[in-house]
Structures are given as C-alpha cells and as structure tokens.
Amino acid sequence: MPEHTFRLNGEQVTVDVADDVRLLWVLRDLLGVTGPKYGCGISVCQACTSHFNGKAITPCTVPVSALEESDEITTIEGLPDTVGQELHPMQEAWLEQDVSQCGYCQPGQIMTAVDLVRRASDEGRQITDEDLDGIRNICRCGTYPRIRDAIRNGAERM
Amino acid sequence: MSEPGASPVPRPGAHVVARRRFLGYVLAGATLVTAAAPVLPAAAEAEDAQTADLTDIVDLNDVMTLAGKPTSLSITVEVHDDGTVSFALPRAEVGQGITTSTAMLIAEEMDLPLDRVRVTLADARPELLFNQLTGASNTTISTYTPIRVAAAAARLRLMEAAADEFGSEVGALTLRDGVISDESGHSADIGTLAAKAASETDEEVDVELKSAQAFNDVGEPQNRIDALEAVTGRKKFAMDLAVENALPTMVCRAPTINGTPASVANADTVLEMAGVTDVATISTGVAVRARTFGQCIDAVRALEVSWASGSADGLSDADVLRELEGAEPRMPLPLPGVSRLEEKFTFHFRNNSALESNCAIADVRSDSAEIWSGLKSPIVAQGEIAKLLGLRQSAVTVHVTESGGSFGRKLFFDAALEAAEASKAFGKPVKLMWHRADDTRQGRTQPMAISRVRISHTRNRVLRYDQRHTSVATDLSHGFGDVVTAMAAQVPGLDGTFSQVFFQLSQATSYDFGLSTRLLNETNRSFNTGSMRNVYSPNVLTTRELMVDRLAREWDRDPYELRRDFLDDERSRAVLDKVAEVGEWGREMPEDTAQGIAFMHEYKSVCAVLVEIDCRPETIERPIRNGVAGPRVTKAVCAVDVGLAVNPRGLEAQMQGGIMDGIALALTSGLHLEDGHFLEASWDNYFYTRQWNTPPEMEVVVMPANGEPGGAGELAVAPANAAVACAYGRATGTMPTTFPINHGDLSFDPIPTEPPIPESPTDGLDDAV
Ligand code: FES
Ligand code: FES
Numbered sequence: 001m002p003e004h005t006f007r008l009n010g011e012q013v014t015v016d017v018a019d020d021v022r023l024l025w026v027l028r029d030l031l032g033v034t035g036p037k038y039g040c041g042i043s044v045c046q047a048c049t050s051h052f053n054g055k056a057i058t059p060c061t062v063p064v065s066a067l068e069e070s071d072e073i074t075t076i077e078g079l080p081d082t083v084g085q086e087l088h089p090m091q092e093a094w095l096e097q098d099v100s101q102c103g104y105c106q107p108g109q110i111m112t113a114v115d116l117v118r119r120a121s122d123e124g125r126q127i128t129d130e131d132l133d134g135i136r137n138i139c140r141c142g143t144y145p146r147i148r149d150a151i152r153n154g155a156e157r158m
Numbered sequence: 159m160s161e162p163g164a165s166p167v168p169r170p171g172a173h174v175v176a177r178r179r180f181l182g183y184v185l186a187g188a189t190l191v192t193a194a195a196p197v198l199p200a201a202a203e204a205e206d207a208q209t210a211d212l213t214d215i216v217d218l219n220d221v222m223t224l225a226g227k228p229t230s231l232s233i234t235v236e237v238h239d240d241g242t243v244s245f246a247l248p249r250a251e252v253g254q255g256i257t258t259s260t261a262m263l264i265a266e267e268m269d270l271p272l273d274r275v276r277v278t279l280a281d282a283r284p285e286l287l288f289n290q291l292t293g294a295s296n297t298t299i300s301t302y303t304p305i306r307v308a309a310a311a312a313r314l315r316l317m318e319a320a321a322d323e324f325g326s327e328v329g330a331l332t333l334r335d336g337v338i339s340d341e342s343g344h345s346a347d348i349g350t351l352a353a354k355a356a357s358e359t360d361e362e363v364d365v366e367l368k369s370a371q372a373f374n375d376v377g378e379p380q381n382r383i384d385a386l387e388a389v390t391g392r393k394k395f396a397m398d399l400a401v402e403n404a405l406p407t408m409v410c411r412a413p414t415i416n417g418t419p420a421s422v423a424n425a426d427t428v429l430e431m432a433g434v435t436d437v438a439t440i441s442t443g444v445a446v447r448a449r450t451f452g453q454c455i456d457a458v459r460a461l462e463v464s465w466a467s468g469s470a471d472g473l474s475d476a477d478v479l480r481e482l483e484g485a486e487p488r489m490p491l492p493l494p495g496v497s498r499l500e501e502k503f504t505f506h507f508r509n510n511s512a513l514e515s516n517c518a519i520a521d522v523r524s525d526s527a528e529i530w531s532g533l534k535s536p537i538v539a540q541g542e543i544a545k546l547l548g549l550r551q552s553a554v555t556v557h558v559t560e561s562g563g564s565f566g567r568k569l570f571f572d573a574a575l576e577a578a579e580a581s582k583a584f585g586k587p588v589k590l591m592w593h594r595a596d597d598t599r600q601g602r603t604q605p606m607a608i609s610r611v612r613i614s615h616t617r618n619r620v621l622r623y624d625q626r627h628t629s630v631a632t633d634l635s636h637g638f639g640d641v642v643t644a645m646a647a648q649v650p651g652l653d654g655t656f657s658q659v660f661f662q663l664s665q666a667t668s669y670d671f672g673l674s675t676r677l678l679n680e681t682n683r684s685f686n687t688g689s690m691r692n693v694y695s696p697n698v699l700t701t702r703e704l705m706v707d708r709l710a711r712e713w714d715r716d717p718y719e720l721r722r723d724f725l726d727d728e729r730s731r732a733v734l735d736k737v738a739e740v741g742e743w744g745r746e747m748p749e750d751t752a753q754g755i756a757f758m759h760e761y762k763s764v765c766a767v768l769v770e771i772d773c774r775p776e777t778i779e780r781p782i783r784n785g786v787a788g789p790r791v792t793k794a795v796c797a798v799d800v801g802l803a804v805n806p807r808g809l810e811a812q813m814q815g816g817i818m819d820g821i822a823l824a825l826t827s828g829l830h831l832e833d834g835h836f837l838e839a840s841w842d843n844y845f846y847t848r849q850w851n852t853p854p855e856m857e858v859v860v861m862p863a864n865g866e867p868g869g870a871g872e873l874a875v876a877p878a879n880a881a882v883a884c885a886y887g888r889a890t891g892t893m894p895t896t897f898p899i900n901h902g903d904l905s906f907d908p909i910p911t912e913p914p915i916p917e918s919p920t921d922g923l924d925d926a927v
Contacts, residue, residue, distance in 0.1 A: 035391025
C-alpha cells in the first residue's frame with residue numbers, strides 16, 4: 001500500500017493507505033484524531049473543517065495523496081499549539097460565550113472562525129456582518145447567535 | 159411568596175408537590191450512597207376533569223413525571239473519598255445542558271463547588287422502567303425533586319458524621335465549599351467523611367430541602383460543564399470511541415423509502431476493493447465494513463443491488479396531501495347566525511436529522527452483545543435489540559454515549575438495531591454510521607400534516623374554537639407510548655387512541671376562546687416519522703396564532719392587545735408584555751417589513767416570541783451560493799417563564815436554538831416527496847437555518863423565578879415558528895397557509911438516488927493553495 005507522509009499538529013506522520021482516501025478518514029479512522037467531525041462528506045456542513053498550512057479546508061474533500069511531506073495539517077486538537085497556549089484565543093472566546101450545545105459542530109466552527117479572522121486581518125479589516133453571514137458551517141443546535149458574538153470576541157483577542 | 163404548588167388546580171407552571179420535607183434513603187455501602195424516595199403528587203384533582211382544556215388539569219409532563227416516580231429510588235448520589243460526588247443521570251445529554259443543570263442542583267443542595275460534582279450518563283437500566291426516557295422537555299421537571307432529596311440526604315449524613323467526629327452538634331456545623339467546620343476550629347473535607355457517613359443497611363432519613371429563596375447558585379447563569387471538552391475536540395461522541403476492531407460500516411440503501419434488497423450482483427468484486435473487509439445483506443440494505451468510512455462510501459457506490467419496492471413507492475407530495483384531505487375529522491355543525499373564520503394550513507415533511515447522523519457501535523457475540531449509541535430511550539432499544547438477536551435482554555449491554563444533537567431522532571435507535579444486525583452478520587464488531595444523504599432521505603421525518611381551524615365569533619367574543627389536525631402517522635413507539643398507555647388509566651378524562659391521548663395531553667388552547675375542541679386524525683403509515691423538537695405544537699400553534707392575527711384583523715384590533723385580553727393568567731400576560739416592551743411592539747416599520755408576535759403555553763412553562771421580518775425584494779433575492787435567501791428575520795425577542803430556570807444561561811441557549819428551528823420551519827426547511835423518495839440529500843438541499851438566516855439581533859429574557867422548573871428544551875420552537883409566520887403575513891399582506899413558505903420552489907439540483915450516496919469531491923485544496 002502507498003505511504004503518505006505529512007505534518008499533523010506539529011508532528012510528521014506517515015500512513016499506509018490507498019491514494020484516494022480522503023484526509024478526514026485518515027485522521028479519524030487511521031490516526032484516531034477525532035476532533036474533525038463527519039456531517040456530510042461533500043464539503044457542505046463544514047463540521048470537519050481543519051487547516052492546511054494555516055488555511056481552512058474540509059478534509060472530507062482532500063485525497064491524502066494531495067498532501068506533500070512538508071504540508072502542515074492542523075486540527076482542533078493542534079490549534080492551541082499554533083499560539084503556544086493551553087487554549088487558542090478563539091477557544092477562550094467560545095468558552096466565555098458558552099457557545100456549545102451538543103458540541104458536535106463546534107470544532108469545525110472554531111477552525112472556520114480562526115480562518116475568517118485571519119483572512120480579515122490579512123486584508124487589514126474588522127469582521128463584518130457580511131463575513132458572519134457568509135459562514136456556511138451548520139449548527140443543528142442553532143448556536144448561531146453565540147457563534148457570532150464569540151467570533152467578534154475572539155477576533156479582539158487574536 | 160407562597161410555597162410552590164400551593165394551589166390545587168395547576169395553572170401554567172404551578173406545580174403539584176407542596177411539601178418541603180421529604181423522605182430520603184441512605185443505602186448500604188462502603189462509601190456514602192443516598193437515594194430519593196418516591197414523592198407522589200397530591201393526586202390529580204379528579205373533579206376538575208370536566209373543564210374544556212385537559213392540559214389545565216394534567217399535561218404530558220405530569221404523566222411522564224408520575225410514570226417516573228416509583229423508580230426514582232434507583233437514582234442515587236454517591237460521595238467519594240476524594241471529595242467528589244457522582245451521579246449517573248438516567249437521561250440522554252443531547253446538547254440541552256441537563257448534565258450541567260443536574261450538577262448545579264446537587265452542588266446547591268450540598269454546598270459544593272460545581273467542579274466536585276461528576277454527572278455521567280447511565281447505561282440502560284431496565285429496573286428504571288419509564289424513568290429513563292428523555293423527551294417532552296421532561297428531564298428537569300421529573301428529576302428536580304428526587305435529585306435534591308438524595309443530595310440533601312447525603313449532606314445530612316455527612317454533617318452527622320462530622321458532628322460525631324468533632325464531638326459537636328450538627329446545628330453548630332457549617333458546610334461550605336465541600337468542607338465542614340465548627341466554631342472550635344475543627345474542619346474536615348467531605349471526602350474524608352464519606353466512609354464514616356456510609357451505612358451498613360438501607361436506612362430512611364427525613365430531610366428538609368433548601369427553599370428556593372436560599373439558593374446560591376441555582377438560578378444563576380452557569381457555563382456548561384462540558385464546554386472545555388467540546389471546544390478542544392475532546393468530547394467523545396459515539397463515532398469517536400475506540401472500540402476494539404469495530405471497523406467503519408455503512409449501508410447501501412434503496413432508491414425509495416424503505417425499499418429492501420432483493421439481490422446483490424457484485425458482492426465478490428466489492429469485497430476485493432481496497433480496505434473492504436465484509437459485505438452482507440441485512441434487512442435495510444447491504445452493509446459494508448472497511449478500514450475507513452471513505453472506503454465504505456466507495457464500496458456502497460460500487461454495489462449493484464436490485465431492490466424490492468419500498469413503503470411509499472410512487473407517492474409524491476400531492477398524493478399524500480390528497481389522502482390527508484380525505485381523512486380530515488369533521489368540524490361541528492356551524493352555530494346559526496354566528497360569524498366564522500376558517501382556514502386550512504399545510505405543513506410539509508421536515509427532516510429531523512441532528513448534525514451527527516444516525517450511528518452506533520455494536521459488538522455482537524454468540525451469547526451477548528454490547529452497544530454504544532446516543533439514545534434517549536435506551537431500555538426500549540435494549541429490548542428490541544435483544545429480540546432481534548434472539549438474546550435475553552440482560553445479555554445486551556447498552557451504553558448511552560453523548561449525542562451530537564437529537565431533536566427527536568435519538569428517541570429512536572434505528573442505527574443501533576442496524577449495527578447489531580450487521581455485527582451479527584459479519585461476526586465482527588462494527589462502527590456503523592449513516593451517510594448524510596441516507597439520514598436525510600431514509601431517516602425519520604416530522605410528518606406532513608394539515609391543520610384546520612374555525613373560530614366562531616361575535617363582534618367581540620369568541621364562542622368556539624375548533625381545530626382539526628390531520629397528519630401522516632407519527633411514530634411514537636419509542637417509550638412515550640408505554641409511558642402514556644401505562645399511566646392513562648390513572649389520569650381522569652383520558653381515553654381514545656394513544657395518539658389522541660398524546661395530542662390532548664400535549665396541546666393547550668391557552669386563550670379564553672369559549673368552548674374549544676381539538677381533534678387529531680392520523681393516516682398513512684408508510685413513512686419513517688418521529689417528532690422534531692416537539693411533536694404537534696409547531697403546526698398546531700402556528701395555525702392558531704395565524705388565525706388569532708386574522709381575528710384581530712377582522713375585529714380591527716391590535717394583535718398583541720387581542721392576545722393579551724384573551725389570556726387569563728398573569729404569567730402568560732407577563733411574557734407577552736415583556737416581548738412587546740423589549741421588542742418595541744408597534745414601532746413604525748418600513749414597507750415590506752413587519753413585526754409578528756406569538757404565545758405558547760406548554761410543559762408548565764410559558765413563552766412569547768416577537769420577531770421582525772424583512773420581506774423586501776432586495777433582501778429576498780440577495781445572492782447566496784448553494785442556499786436559499788428568502789425573507790430575513792432581522793430581530794427576535796423571546797420572553798420565557800419556566801417557573802424556575804435552574805441555569806438561565808442554558809435556558810437562553812435552548813431558546814436561541816428553538817428560535818433557529820422555528821425560523822427554519824416557517825421559511826426554508828421542508829422535504830419534497832417525489833415518486834417514493836425525498837429529493838433532499840444534503841444540508842445544501844434541506845435548508846436548516848444558516849448564518850445568513852440568523853437574526854443579527856436577538857434577545858432572550860428569562861422571567862424571575864416563581865415556582866418549580868417547567869420544561870424548556872422544545873418550548874421556543876412553536877412560538878418562533880408562529881411569530882415568523884405572523885410577521886410574514888403582516889409584511890406581505892397575505893397570510894401564509896403552506897409551510898415552509900418556499901416549498902413551491904425547488905432551489906437545488908437533486909443528488910441522484912442511484913448510487914444512493916454521493917462521491918466525496920477531491921478538490922478540497924483548491925481554495926487553500
Ligand atoms: S463532513 Fe466535511 S464538510 Fe461536511
Ligand atoms: S452545538 Fe450541536 S450542532 Fe452545533
């Protein structure tokens with residue numbers, strides 16, 4: 001079986017699996033990294049959102065063979081390390097707003113939020129209502145209002 | 159303030175149990191274990207059973223609470239030598255925050271810091287009978303007293319043990335933050351007293367509960383105790399559990415609802431595919447087990463199966479609608495010389511998927527089985543699984559895992575049954591998960607229904623209010639059925655079919671509308687149905703509130719004031735007044751925008767919602783990629799009175815979530831039935847509320863405590879649905895009569911039904927590089 005090597009949450013990992021298996025299953029089923037959740041498998045729900053070299057992707061749509069050895073995948077588990085803290089500021093904001101209900105969507109929501117704030121700040125601007133309206137992540141518990149508050153709160157801390 | 163429950167006839171939110179002294183138990187054990195004795199309510203007030211509105215006397219929650227009583231004793235609080243207190247909650251945590259509120263109740267009664275209380279979810283325990291069923295927003299109502307009694311008994315025993323140890327009197331001791339001390343300088347952590355406070359035999363103890371006025375933490379906003387786990391990705395749902403050799407498993411399903419497999423042409427070829435370990439036909443389709451779910455998806459897509467017909471083959475929306483129309487119960491003869499308003503409303507099928515799709519782990523052996531799943535009725539599941547496997551119920555261990563949402567889905571155990579069947583067929587453990595497309599197309603739905611209302615009135619008085627609700631049958635076979643059937647005999651005024659009983663118990667008319675009748679008829683059992691964060695209320699209430707608005711127009715009255723005049727109790731008027739005040743009812747609004755207001759009384763709680771909606775063409779047509787825009791709810795205000803909110807912050811979250819559901823039900827989320835299958839197969843087809851539909855302004859007001867806790871989990875859905883519908887009617891000048899309002903337009907290209915699930919795209923890095 002082909003070997004695939006990439007960086008995951010700061011460490012080099014290698015897996016033996018067919019080329020076309022999507023990263024989500026490599027993470028969850030082979031590496032036991034279960035923070036990214038399944039909700040659709042077709043890049044709709046965004047529950048699996050993680051970062052590829054710092055940018056948001058949906059791992060359910062990335063064949064593992066598309067990754068280079070030097071590519072860095074960050075899942076919710078590795079997010080705090082990107083800032084060298086126990087918790088990322090966005091996670092702190094999530095706790096402060098008490099966003100989670102069932103919590104199933106929340107790893108993906110947080111990874112999306114961090115990406116959104118980074119993109120806005122790269123463009124030298126604040127988060128707008130339009131930015132928030134543009135988030136596609138599903139939360140079937142309907143935590144959307146608190147997510148909006150938490151992103152604004154987290155943006156200030158980042 | 160009077161003691162809760164002093165009034166013999168329950169008003170909304172007033173409760174039956176009046177005593178403040180209770181009997182607790184200390185159970186024999188090496189460490190301190192206490193339990194609550196059953197508290198029987200002050201008997202249903204039988205003589206009042208003749209009034210028009212049965213829910214004034216007894217509602218579904220009384221029945222569930224009563225049903226839970228005899229087994230409350232099995233609910234125990236345990237004190238450990240490390241100073242922590244544990245409690246295994248015989249309910250499912252599906253996001254509603256009951257582990258947090260339960261921990262708060264124990265911490266309050268025992269004067270402990272919250273982080274010393276560990277609440278876990280109990281495995282299926284058949285001896286708990288009806289007391290292990292999470293539904294109808296009943297958890298806090300039925301567990302509020304027993305949990306506190308058990309905690310109070312533990313506190314008392316610890317105090318007695320400390321008094322003995324210190325050589326002082328119980329009355330001279332104080333307990334704070336888990337430490338007991340006296341005035342002469344003795345002090346001991348409760349952990350060090352746990353063994354001493356234990357009992358060698360079961361003993362009765364008479365305990366007094368803290369009065370509500372003495373609460374320190376109960377009633378104060380508290381963040382969820384599992385929040386850190388959730389935001390770090392450490393919270394474990396069923397599919398996150400590592401169960402030895404339980405490999406990913408998916409099922410290839412028929413193109414039509416409940417179609418069954420007839421034969422498989424290429425099982426051997428599929429077995430050869432990368433990663434695939436097993437292929438077997440089970441009752442619902444062809445199960446495949448593989449090293450990864452990705453390989454299961456590929457295998458499911460590669461299977462060539464011929465299918466026997468399903469349960470709804472050939473049926474489309476219009477056929478079902480026609481059948482419902484033919485089954486409508488008759489309205490009474492019109493009162494002569496009296497004006498009438500009458501209208502019929504249609505509610506399309508709705509999908510009640512949670513974000514976590516149906517899933518379960520099963521390890522079936524020859525003489526036993528072990529199951530892991532998020533289950534709200536684990537005992538019923540255990541029994542059914544045992545039957546399926548031909549095992550004794552006690553040979554099946556059912557672990558209740560954390561659920562990624564429920565909304566009615568987790569009352570059923572479709573995936574657990576399937577996992578058990580697949581594990582048995584393979585002779586291996588399985589981690590079985592439904593694909594989203596299956597969850598949407600073959601999963602349970604809130605049934606299609608029509609609701610007809612007639613208001614017979616004079617110039618200023620309503621003489622009769624008649625509602626006829628006709629619905630595709632709702633499957634309530636998950637334990638509610640057992641609860642209600644078993645208890646119905648004890649409740650005066652109840653007869654009729656089970657669904658009728660349920661309908662009568664769960665629906666209130668609320669307004670003083672003279673004689674009121676409500677009838678339910680159910681038809682067509684071809685569909686997989688269930689409740690969706692409430693069973694009938696969103697439809698029944700939306701119908702009612704729209705007709706109240708219509709009456710207001712007829713009488714040329716303000717909709718808020720008319721409602722106010724016809725509500726006859728203070729709690730109800732107070733929530734209505736509150737949303738009117740906070741939401742600035744009646745303020746000047748631009749053209750094509752409007753406010754809507756609605757009121758709900760259910761589960762011993764009252765709730766009002768006011769929304770503002772924007773139906774301007776530029777808003778309705780705003781561009782949304784792969785989604786529907788439509789009218790935007792720009793503001794939502796909710797006032798809620800649940801008697802006592804154990805955790806107002808959690809209650810606020812429940813209301814917010816309920817409002818998101820109500821918005822979806824009114825505006826965007828419905829299923830289209832065509833030729834025996836649903837067209838929707840993804841969240842970009844089935845439009846649950848997304849950020850672009852979320853009101854930018856939202857406020858939830860929790861009313862001051864005035865009694866014991868009522869239900870909350872489902873409470874906001876119906877009034878939010880109704881308020882949005884009313885606002886839409888007022889903004890557009892046309893009362894909507896079909897829901898969701900966008901059902902007439904199909905705004906997506908349906909995903910094919912064969913193969914039954916879509917391929918995962920491969921372009922996921924395109925935007926990131
Ligand atoms: S599972 Fe990846 S976007 Fe839904
Ligand atoms: S918190 Fe449950 S799906 Fe978002």
